Amino acid sequence: DIQMTQSPSSLSASVGDRVTFTCRTDQNIKKFLAWYQQKPGRAPSLLISSSSNLRGGVPSRFSGSGSGTAFTLTINSLQPEDFATYFCQQTFTSPYTFGQGTKVEVK
Amino acid sequence: QVHLQESGPRLVKPSETLSLACGVSGGSLRTYFWTWLRQAPGKGLEWVGYIDTTGRTKYHPSLASRVSISLDTSTSQFFLTLTSVTAGDTAVYFCARDDTTGVIDLWGQGVSVTVSS
Numbered sequence: 133d134i135q136m137t138q139s140p141s142s143l144s145a146s147v148g149d150r151v152t153f154t155c156r157t158d159q160n161i162k163k164f165l166a167w168y169q170q171k172p173g174r175a176p177s178l179l180i181s182s183s184s185n186l187r188g189g190v191p192s193r194f195s196g197s198g199s200g201t202a203f204t205l206t207i208n209s210l211q212p213e214d215f216a217t218y219f220c221q222q223t224f225t226s227p228y229t230f231g232q233g234t235k236v237e238v239k
Numbered sequence: 240q241v242h243l244q245e246s247g248p249r250l251v252k253p254s255e256t257l258s259l260a261c262g263v264s265g266g267s268l269r270t271y272f273w274t275w276l277r278q279a280p281g282k283g284l285e286w287v288g289y290i291d292t293t294g295r296t297k298y299h300p301s302l303a304s305r306v307s308i309s310l311d312t313s314t315s316q317f318f319l320t321l322t323s324v325t326a327g328d329t330a331v332y333f334c335a336r337d338d339t340t341g342v343i344d345l346w347g348q349g350v351s352v353t354v355s356s
Contacts, residue, residue: 133300164340164341166341166342166343175333175335175347175349176284176333176343176346177346178343178344181340181342187344219283219284221284221341221342222341223341224341226286226297226299226341227286227299227300227301228286228341229286230283230285230286231283232282232283233283
């Protein structure tokens with residue numbers, strides 16, 4: 133299985149901050165990476181696929197980048213509704229695997 | 240708008256079989272892979288497997304000996320069966336839609352299943 137490592141596991145930020153977190157894989161997955169947001173008690177929702185393709189309806193303050201084994205998710209000007217946990221997922225090959233998540237908390 | 244809803248027992252005894260259903264409403268089953276994932280308490284997400292509308296299935300290798308996913312197109316439901324469960328199978332189980340590339344573009348709300356005697 134492809135191993136996924138997200139960092140940091142959590143971060144504290146304020147509304148208006150720009151936050152960036154990382155997802156690394158132990159194999160080259162080209163750009164086959166998706167990002168999801170999950171709020172407590174809710175199902176995840178898709179933000180980005182193919183490393184940088186923003187899903188329709190997702191605010192443009194979210195952006196993704198990277199290829200190969202290193203990827204980033206950036207949130208520009210953090211909004212109150214963005215405090216959540218973010219997971220990356222490789223879609224290069226099954227079994228599809230997820231990172232352990234980065235929790236964005238209120239500073 | 241397509242909606243997914245899981246149903247099934249919330250409590251299963253060790254060594255018994257976990258069975259869940261997912262109802263798909265508001266859209267066609269065609270062109271997608273119908274997927275189960277799970278999330279153990281405090282842990283990340285684990286992909287369990289999927290079925291497509293031809294009945295082709297793919298499972299996580301670590302679960303393949305115990306898992307089965309089936310589809311009933313006449314009732315727009317798909318099902319998860321996991322045999323010989325242990326406490327390690329305690330999790331929130333999500334049914335979901337894979338756009339055929341591995342990307343999960345639609346999720347059910349999830350159902351919490353506890354394995355305990």
